[in-house]
Amino acid sequence: MVQILGDRGVTAPQGFRAAASACGLKPSGAPDLALVVSQHECTGAGVFTRNQLPAAPVILDRETLRENSDRLWGVVVNSGVANACTGAAGEQAAQEMQRLAAASIDADPNQVLVLSTGVIGVQLDLAKLELGIGQSAAGLSADNGLAAAEAIMTTDTQPKQLAVSVELPGGAVTIGGMAKGSGMIHPDMATMLAVLTTDAKVASPVLQGLLGDAVEQSFNRISVDGDTSTNDSVLLLANGASGVEVEDASAVARFAEALESVCQTLAQEIVRDGEGASKFVTLSVVGAADEASALKVAKTIATSPLVKTALAGEDPNWGRVLAAAGRAGIKLDPNRISLWIGSAGADKLQLVQAGESAGWDPASAASILADPEITILLDLGLGQASATVWTCDLTHDYISINANYRT
């Protein structure tokens, strides 16, 4: 039902164009400014960080969406500078960035959303921004989705974009998206941004509900502190260019499925590109009393430095997995706990039975853990609820990248 459109992103849906430029916010001279603009007025939705010190663009976008979620035309994104912890000057800079981007496409300021990502505590250079916005506005094209995805990268090693088409009762619609972030491995910095577009016609309250649900099942499953960094933002613009409405229950359900698949794939790409990551890990907790408990246990394991370093060392140190589960704040019964590991190329291997070693073969474990994509399955044996999160390992490269990020 949901069909992936190869090599396409935010400009895959009808009526969206994008552009990127290098305006000097990144010392490297790499592209650092992206514009995504619709040719039709859009409804919009956003999900933002819950950090108590939100970045200036987060404050501004919340206000813009509150006042004007039915009359949006685009998104402007800069990388290199997060515009977080920048005080009143930072808030004014975000407003000026919004004004400049809106003027460049003949829109009102409150018809454009603003995103920033990069170093915290540094003020935006508005002269550079103005230059970049002008250049980008002149270069808007439906061919520039990938260029936009590249311009929003920071420590990412690869651009992340995706588009899918889904058949609704009224016809086919397309959902596109791009994201940046080096993932859950550092959930507490200005890491994760995503811009999603669709040519479906969706009322803004419906769009907000659908986006919230999709984020909960995707970006919020790659990080313990999911939405608590200073800049984390996911935006979705719907311009209705397909003429297909998402209104009745059946259309909403299908659209929701497609949107979730876009968000999950982008979220997984963030983990795959996690700073220093050498393993992509799908961690499922089953047999929990309720989903919240399953998720709490899964996130505690997925962020344990000891579990993550053991994965880096390809060490089947199952005791660390159980110890992390034990401190998740959920009541457990050791006698009911089972644990398996697996990979694409090998059968699942049971490491733990009734809370103790299941007497497994070290060679089989080693062969599974040598795979770059690993699954971990923990059965608590207490109920029917489950949750899946995605994580990566913790390696020397993570330390190297983060000990010298600013310098």
Add this chain to the structure above:
Amino acid sequence: MVQILGDRGVTAPQGFRAAASACGLKPSGAPDLALVVSQHECTGAGVFTRNQLPAAPVILDRETLRENSDRLWGVVVNSGVANACTGAAGEQAAQEMQRLAAASIDADPNQVLVLSTGVIGVQLDLAKLELGIGQSAAGLSADNGLAAAEAIMTTDTQPKQLAVSVELPGGAVTIGGMAKGSGMIHPDMATMLAVLTTDAKVASPVLQGLLGDAVEQSFNRISVDGDTSTNDSVLLLANGASGVEVEDASAVARFAEALESVCQTLAQEIVRDGEGASKFVTLSVVGAADEASALKVAKTIATSPLVKTALAGEDPNWGRVLAAAGRAGIKLDPNRISLWIGSAGADKLQLVQAGESAGWDPASAASILADPEITILLDLGLGQASATVWTCDLTHDYISINANYRT
């Protein structure tokens, strides 16, 4: 009032002897078994992990203290094997370890406490244990405090012991202690053990209260998940050999101060010896609405991988400190936040004023951060409450140690 006794530990108080032996639980052949025995019957107290999967010795000690906290004679400790996640066989092994140690000193089984630390999920070799307990029992001496502190080490690079004497209204008493652990840098494994002794006479309910308070101000301030690993335990035996009672309020207050100083010093030594640590960081949060909020913010910052890698890189990346504070779940006002760093050799340097960069001198920041002992002071500007925690940086050596711990 509290006087430090140099180079002394658990055998500093009158009437305590100790011994250590190497019984082969550690593949390296290093000492791995310690006995601490009193020549007088003791009252005892214990503070244990809140992990939902407690190790077998934790389960056993809780039961022993519940039933018999006024008639204790000693503690047996092994390193190399944690006896955690070992099921019914592990619980029987802990009981057998207790029985063997008690028999070796002519006590009843429920008069000896048991501690284990090391790899999770491996069964204890009881034949080796029996050998080690026999050897240790034959070698008990007041000179063996340091040997015992060495025998309980795992990834520790240094033994950790301390003794103090304090003048009470009825005379002087001594408190000694030893600890092992590589600190808060990995709060979720079988890390932290401490055995404390005193020749004061203290009723067991009083002793338990005093120990709980001291642990809260020390070992629980070096780790977000302080008491939630599978094996974390702090034991205190009081044998009354000094003839000095800790009963009236003045004596209790002075004894509490001395006990807290022993626990804080041992806790700080654990941080200094943190796996791979190159920096010792004293982190104080002041100006909080209440102490719980101050502690929550301090612990969130102290365990942030991004803050800890920045410290390793000697990078004054204050934005990461603020971003961590912002996700601690406490309401903050960015406009009231200030941040300073300092070291023994330099004046405090203000990095943040009203939530923004204070316009500091990079050379001064670099010189402070080059020091192996750093202070961080965060003022939330919201109230009068404060909390201090101790932490260390996150380095390549941490990854190396933990990626290959079992292998």
